[in-house]
Amino acid sequence: MRKALTIWLLGVAVGFFLGWLASSYSYMSSSLAPSAPAGFSAPDAPLRVYFSPSPEPERVILQTLQSAQQSVHIALYQLTDPEIADVLLEIARRGMELKILLDDEPSRGSKGCLLWSAGVAVKQYVDSGIMHHKFAVVDGERVITGSYNWTTSAQTRNEENLLIIESPELAQAFESEFSKLWTHKKAQALTQADCLSSEK
Numbered sequence: 001m002r003k004a005l006t007i008w009l010l011g012v013a014v015g016f017f018l019g020w021l022a023s024s025y026s027y028m029s030s031s032l033a034p035s036a037p038a039g040f041s042a043p044d045a046p047l048r049v050y051f052s053p054s055p056e057p058e059r060v061i062l063q064t065l066q067s068a069q070q071s072v073h074i075a076l077y078q079l080t081d082p083e084i085a086d087v088l089l090e091i092a093r094r095g096m097e098l099k100i101l102l103d104d105e106p107s108r109g110s111k112g113c114l115l116w117s118a119g120v121a122v123k124q125y126v127d128s129g130i131m132h133h134k135f136a137v138v139d140g141e142r143v144i145t146g147s148y149n150w151t152t153s154a155q156t157r158n159e160e161n162l163l164i165i166e167s168p169e170l171a172q173a174f175e176s177e178f179s180k181l182w183t184h185k186k187a188q189a190l191t192q193a194d195c196l197s198s199e200k
Contacts, residue, residue, distance in 0.1 A: 045167035049146075057148050057162040058155045061136075062087050064164060068138045071097040073178045075133040078107060080151040085111035092120045099123075101181055103131045106194055109151075113195035122190045123182065131181070137174045142166055145174070 050056045058081060065072060065087045072091055079085065079102060088111075092098050098120050105112045105124035116122040125131035135145040146162040154160050165171075181187055 040170055040173040042165075042167040042169045045165055045170060047163055047165045047167075050148075050162045050164075052148060052154055052158060052160040052162070053156055055155060057146075057160065058083060060162065060164055061144055061148075061150065064138055064142060064144055065091060065136070067142075068096055070139045072136060072138055073097075073099050073175065073182075074136040075101045075131070075178055075181055076136075076150055077103045077130065077132050077134060078149050078151050079111050079115075080109040080153075081155070082111070082152075084150050085114060088115060088120065089118055092118055099178075099182060101125055101131070101133075101178070101187060105190055106197075112190055116190045116195060123187045124190055124194070125181065125184075125187050127186045133177075133181070135174055135178075137171050137178060140175060141168050141171050143171050143174050 048060070050060055061084060065084070068091055072088075074088075079100070088098065088100070092115070100112070100115060100120060100122045102110065102112050102122065102124055104126055105122075112122050112124070134147065134149055135143060137143055143165040144162070145165065146160065148154050148160040148162040149158070
């Protein structure tokens with residue numbers, strides 16, 4: 001009887017010890033594990049996705065830009081699509097705030113100098129790396145983003161994706177990123193000399 005009681009007590013003690021050890025290990029693992037980056041989210045934000053090669057991404061970019069009432073801020077690796085450039089020129093003529101940041105300019109076929117010559121605020125991001133963003137913020141409420149470059153090859157040849165996000169919260173996150181890039185010392189205003197050198 002005494003032997004059985006001793007074995008039972010020993011079993012209970014071992015069980016408690018193993019339980020404590022497991023819970024301690026679990027706590028330590030969770031406390032040592034890196035937390036997920038906070039990022040930005042808007043779970044209820046309406047969004048639409050489009051894929052290319054297809055005319056749909058260009059079409060929805062044009063429609064979203066044409067809906068602008070106050071401002072359009074754009075950060076792109078490249079801008080060679082003539083249809084999009086025409087809509088941007090129309091936005092400038094309507095007197096809205098239009099700012100365009102492109103990667104190291106002027107690149108072949110780029111519409112940067114065309115827009116600059118029309119009085120649009122165009123900057124080039126001069127760096128050893130690539131300013132590879134592809135987004136626009138319209139009226140601080142809508143975001144155009146995705147892998148889709150605003151080029152004719154993106155529409156006709158490339159496998160790309162485009163997202164339209166209706167969210168002031170996420171638009172603000174993109175606005176903050178745009179402001180950081182636009183005011184950075186690497187963001188330099190396009191000049192007449194830049195554009196003349198591209199014509200040679």
